[in-house]
Amino acid sequence: MMGNTVNAGAMQGIVVLDLTRVLAGPYGTMIFADMGADVIKIEQPVTGDDTRLFGPYQNGESVYYITNNRNKKGITLNLKSPKGKEVFKEMVKKADVVVENYRPGTMEKLGLGYDVLKEINPKIIYGSISGFGHYGRYKERPGYDIIAQAMSGLMSTTGWPSTGPTRTGTALGDVLAGLWMAIGVLGALQGRNVTGEGQKVDIALVDSAVSAMGNINMIYLAESRLPERIGNRYEAAYPYDSFDCSDIACVIGAGNNKLWKTLCGLMGREDLAEMDKYRNSPDRTKHYQELKPIVEQWTKTKTAADVVETCLAAGVPAAPIYDVSQVSSDPHIAKDREMFIEQDHPKAGKVIVTGSPLKLSGTPVTMRTVAPSLGQDNVEVFTSLLGMSEQQISELKDAGVI
């Protein structure tokens, strides 16, 4: 699953100028690259994307950078220099999409805001990601993942009655914003087929996390109840929770009355299925504090693997709670669904990157190239996209523009 697979992806022929750094932007443009778009990552000469220096590392190379930037071409360009701006504007004429995740106003200060770029190319689609968006009273505020997790209410509903608000253990604000940017840009590409014009897509980390809370928000908006931190159980069904087994915990999702009856049978507790106070889902949810130890009387006699196997054989949804070593070695996830992919990196050696959830029957996602070294594609891109001579490229290099 690597090397120079033929690119016949869904986004073949779409040229994306990728000015993004760190996580939200690179994760989003990775989706375009995986679908075969010609994603040209434009980095500051000499230093490049900050994450080239972030851990985790393999043989001294940042795999943080490597996982989010596969399938992209890498060039350098100093957008602060007049010549760099000029080269960038020439590239915009040939591109379909520009994506950036600078603080709002940065591109305008560079003289490269959407209003300028659309004069150069009215068909350009301009995707931006920022903490609070490009308009609104907080637009100047810095926005990191933790800010979005805090201000969206996500932290307020994650965790346990005994803990304070808890962040999700991955940079979810960044991930969600990257996904929404991809949706907005793809929507704008579709819209361009009708209108003939590009547009600006303005995605905020905070908005993205607020949307993910849609159903939880309704608990307050419709019923004026503040959603609480309820650990691993859910508002509307029980037993639908984690349960301790003889070794580790597993999850069981007996989400309706039929599954409850089946579970009672598995536990040898048909008597429970007859009890009025546990008959319907709202009844069981109300009595979750009684039911959890009852279920655990059974689960604690078996290993988590046994419980899961027994439940699944009877059609009751259940799963082990995996750590990352188990996720990445699970044969369904890693092999069948290709969610872990080996690539060869010239410095890091063999690296494993997380695959794409996009399983497209006609134009499959491909892993064509490993993440670029800084400026590795300068000659190819400036030659093929802008028709520059080697002499011209060499002059740009000498002047520190690339």
Add this chain to the structure above:
Amino acid sequence: MMGNTVNAGAMQGIVVLDLTRVLAGPYGTMIFADMGADVIKIEQPVTGDDTRLFGPYQNGESVYYITNNRNKKGITLNLKSPKGKEVFKEMVKKADVVVENYRPGTMEKLGLGYDVLKEINPKIIYGSISGFGHYGRYKERPGYDIIAQAMSGLMSTTGWPSTGPTRTGTALGDVLAGLWMAIGVLGALQGRNVTGEGQKVDIALVDSAVSAMGNINMIYLAESRLPERIGNRYEAAYPYDSFDCSDIACVIGAGNNKLWKTLCGLMGREDLAEMDKYRNSPDRTKHYQELKPIVEQWTKTKTAADVVETCLAAGVPAAPIYDVSQVSSDPHIAKDREMFIEQDHPKAGKVIVTGSPLKLSGTPVTMRTVAPSLGQDNVEVFTSLLGMSEQQISELKDAGVI
């Protein structure tokens, strides 16, 4: 921000047959509806989408259903009846996209799998969402949100050293799968412009959550360290955490050395900025146990609002940890970014639904209609899409097909 706004959305003219129920599917097709696609939600006669009976409620109506199904048309059709299948196939001839989130194999059993539909309309794009995907050794397993949160490793990294693995307080597996389905279908629409053909988009909840863990996965894949549950702090920077104030907690993200120095100044602790053991980000992360109480010596003397204001004025990223009442009344989020929208529902009355993070300058997202009552658009859709007479529609109704 409601009522019958003119629809000139990015997906105008795209016809989506929406067979999805509950959350992941409806959340995904809502994105198409918000962008102006003609999303026709097809429900089982008499009962409809299960979530019509789910809480939370307003005036006895499910706002769970209302928030995820705005902007969609609602029709009924019994896909188990021969006549219902026939009508559906006629609709597929006129549609661009079909989306479903049944257990894998269900559409095939109905005789309406992708292989059948593509014979009827080779340009059709078929989006599916399931727990484990339509191929792979676990494809038959039932997959709920909690299963994806457990098996992706997400729970294993969320929570505190003192708690077990913790789920995120919203149905994140569903939300992520809905977003990836939207990306896949939009990608396939783009691909269809090139190839002239549709394709199948196969999205798994588990894959979607695994992808969100990309950077965390690398900690194990590259360095063989298992990522731990570290509460609200991050692996790579400090102080970047929640801190108790005199009233509630807030978050501060002093993510680099410059911000650390600024924060030291705000705390009146310039001495710390001079100390070698706190000089660089990895040093501070190593000493987080010392630093948290030091920062809290300062934050506990002020309210969270004061701390956030003081930090922001100095350019240090900070935010309050909002609950849903605060999120939904924040003027930037609710008003400026239109993340909470009022709609009029014939039974529920005035409802507030969570808005869309898609801020598109040329073809803005619109809130045109409130979620449909069961079968409300039968006449309009069967007349306009299939050219049926009122007599024919009436016969379908009498036969229990719609």
